[in-house]
Amino acid sequence: MKIFISADMEGISGVATNQQLKTPSEYQRFRKLMTADVNAAIEGAFNGGATEVVVADGHGNMSNIIIEELDPRARLVSGNNRVMCQLEGLDESFEGIMFVGHHGREGGSDVTVISHTLAGICVEEMKINGKVVGETEMNSYVAGAMGVPPLFISGDDAYVKEVQETLPEVEGAVTKRAVDRFAAELLHPEVARKEIREKAEAAVKKAKQAKPLVIGEGPVTFDLKFKGPQQAKMTTTLPTVELTGPKSIRFTCDNMVTAYKHMWGCVIIAMTATNGVLGSVNA
Ligand SMILES: [Zn+2]
Known part of the structure; x- marks a missing residue:
């Protein structure tokens, strides 16, 4: 096992x-x-x-x-x-x-x-299909x-x-x-x-x-609220992301695993956008 x-x-x-x-x-x-x-x-x-x-x-x-x-x-x-x-x-x-x-x-x-x-520097709230999650x-x-x-x-x-x-x-x-x-x-x-x-x-x-926790069939929608508008805005470089408020975004994926990866991608962007995306790399 x-x-x-x-x-x-x-x-x-x-x-x-x-x-x-x-x-x-x-x-x-x-x-x-x-x-x-x-x-x-x-x-x-x-x-x-x-x-x-x-x-x-x-x-x-x-x-x-x-x-x-x-x-x-x-x-x-x-x-x-x-x-x-x-x-x-x-x-x-x-x-x-x-x-x-x-x-x-x-x-x-x-x-x-x-x-x-996930990332205290940028995430204010995370919802999956409308439910607030940790x-x-x-x-x-x-x-x-x-x-x-x-x-x-x-x-x-x-x-x-x-x-x-x-x-x-x-x-x-x-x-x-x-x-x-x-x-x-x-x-x-x-x-x-x-x-x-x-x-x-x-x-x-x-x-x-034990029973798995399942979200159910169908697409999975994440709503992310960030701490700063610059964090939310930069995630809209991804065509799948919709800005739903100054600090809030939404995206939908076909399944939970894909949606999780997408969420992580948005959080990575939001973290790096905190003080300017190129501020911490020698690009
Ligand atoms: Zn930790």
């Missing part, structure tokens, strides 16, 4: 602020904590019956997990030029997807630690289009509550209590990892009964 793990960093046990993930000396500590939480999920997955585990590092530059400290039974997708963003490596051969260290969406109803949707729900729809059900999530308490509104069946391991967007009441990482291990095992044991 093949299990896919999408790993992020904001919901990792021990993380409470953005500075911890950005300050170079602190960042090295948190890479280790991230790798350890992922290892707990891998161990739980194998204990639950997995025979293969692929981990996709999905935070920031997507090269955070320390490969030499990773459980050697797993393989790691690392590096950031990925057409499939946080899901690179996922296909129909997997029997479940787990989300380790993820976080609540931008503008969610409860305060969650370092909440954002990263976990969006990625679950893409996995669902491949017949892969979501099984497990870990992160702060508000994130777990937010996701379980859409995915009530997933096992949720709480790593901390969200106090503010940049504050948390942390569990000790060993305590959090025990819960990750146990819930990941329970989730994989139930994988055969």
